[in-house]
Amino acid sequence: MEQLQYQEGRTEISQLGKVALISRLTDGTACQGDDCAVLGDGKKKTLVSVQTLVEGVDFDMMYTPLRHLGYKAIAIAISNIAAMNGTPRQVLVSLAVSNRYSVEALDELYAGMHLCCRRYDVELVGGDTSSTRAGMVLSVTAIGEADEEKIACRKGAQHNDLICCSGDLGSAYAGLLVLEREKVTYQANPDFQPDLDGFDYVLERFLKPEPRTDIVAMLAERGVVPTAMTDVSEGLADSLLHLCRASGVGCEVYEERLPIDYQTSRVCSEMSNNMLPVSCALNGGKDYELLFTVSQQDYEKIKEMEGVHIIGYVTESGMPAVMVTPQNTTIELRAQGFQGTEE
């Protein structure tokens, strides 16, 4: 029996990186590497994106209530539509599960999905179920729409544009740190009662993120079209690097401008490894906030926008993506890359 061997010239996925991996896949097609595909001939475009969550990688059943998981799966798919400055309309769900899950468990999952769909006025129009040998895999396809001239891709940021982000950064990762700490304690002593008091905000940020369709609506109301946009799914550094690379520009963001919640700082200071809150913001990810650039002309409209922070500006082509510390030190931003797990 022929079993294909790839021993010769083996390149590890981690060497190549996720973005390069996706562009190898979508090579020669429009909008490669963007949050959504853009379809349609008319002025009203259809946006489509697909997002997969894998048990044991993207979520841990130990501390993920199924209702929250369902909500999150829909929320992050919707976030891809918001990340193109579009309005989400429909979702389709492909669910692969093992027999470990009962129908009642899946009903909890579905309840969370339906809740998120209702909240964001999105219709769940289709689905597919299949079985796995172990664990759960959730793929959600989100469909949205946007006027052609309002679509914001990663490409488009211009020198001197303002860099903005919504909400706060690093809190989802702080929530994950709390859950992981409690998990370790629980595994050591199953009688242990978890201590989650005072961490409600960061926990909710991780377990039940909200797509920022409100920011998209606010920008539309004020007549601001971002020159470039993405969401912060793998940390601010990763999103900034994607945006700069696609736009062929550099950027300068200011550490003191990064919006970080006090609970995030508290979690960091309590962690034994004494992690810096700014590291959570730069590399934590899973915040699903929007990162976008706007022309300087839009400064007046943007500066009073609730929940929007101006964190820096776009520099010339050829310049690196950097963060400036309060001590005026310049740090070049690096991506974390594709974190494939060993089998």
Added chain:
Amino acid sequence: MEQLQYQEGRTEISQLGKVALISRLTDGTACQGDDCAVLGDGKKKTLVSVQTLVEGVDFDMMYTPLRHLGYKAIAIAISNIAAMNGTPRQVLVSLAVSNRYSVEALDELYAGMHLCCRRYDVELVGGDTSSTRAGMVLSVTAIGEADEEKIACRKGAQHNDLICCSGDLGSAYAGLLVLEREKVTYQANPDFQPDLDGFDYVLERFLKPEPRTDIVAMLAERGVVPTAMTDVSEGLADSLLHLCRASGVGCEVYEERLPIDYQTSRVCSEMSNNMLPVSCALNGGKDYELLFTVSQQDYEKIKEMEGVHIIGYVTESGMPAVMVTPQNTTIELRAQGFQGTEE
């Protein structure tokens, strides 16, 4: 730490069945349980469907060349569009892999995807990659279009309509049987040279199925709009039962009318358990042929259509779905149900 327990009132997925599981998910939404969701306000509708393949369940890396797997993943997603009498236009791919796969291996997978896209004039417009702890999961979202009045759902078959299917049935499953037999022999003796001679047709049917967009085009050319339609992904019995249930009708198909290739029959006769070819056709699945019903008025147009077989007719509401044997025995068709694997 709260870990949700579902011990009380546990219902196994296998008790409920896949269709019921999907309709629980998409409850209250249009087109539930159909091959695609139908979107859009105008007369030109957008069809969207998502389909997931899981390593170890839907494919076995032991005998699945990655190029074939890539081709198949796209082909079966496209088949969902054909199954609604639509034309496929775009696909998006969500790939989750472990580090066991090298970049070169994924390039093989992509090459197969691109080949299938080219062959069916479909654009690969987007993608997403993520990591798994083990194995590969492939979700493909297919997008197509169809004029509103030409869309064929599972619902719509009328009493006395003719039941038609394309191609032949059971050959993909016969191919799987050959591969499984060779795998067992290989595992017992790794020096063993596989004997696949004379099985090329059934092997290709399993490893590299072709979506029947040609049948959709042929029906359009001849001005035939099926009253109901689906594809044969889980076997003829399963597809017929879905179609009858959705349409609120019964059906009668004739065993001697079922199109079965001689290689399928040969594989069946060589298997030690002496499986009947008709069982492959009814319950084997993965043929991705089209099953559809047409009005009797279209008989003249249908009967000379190459690759289309009239296998029976639609009976009244309240009647069962049955197969009539050459000995004139009537056998009620049963679904295989959701075959979740034990963890």
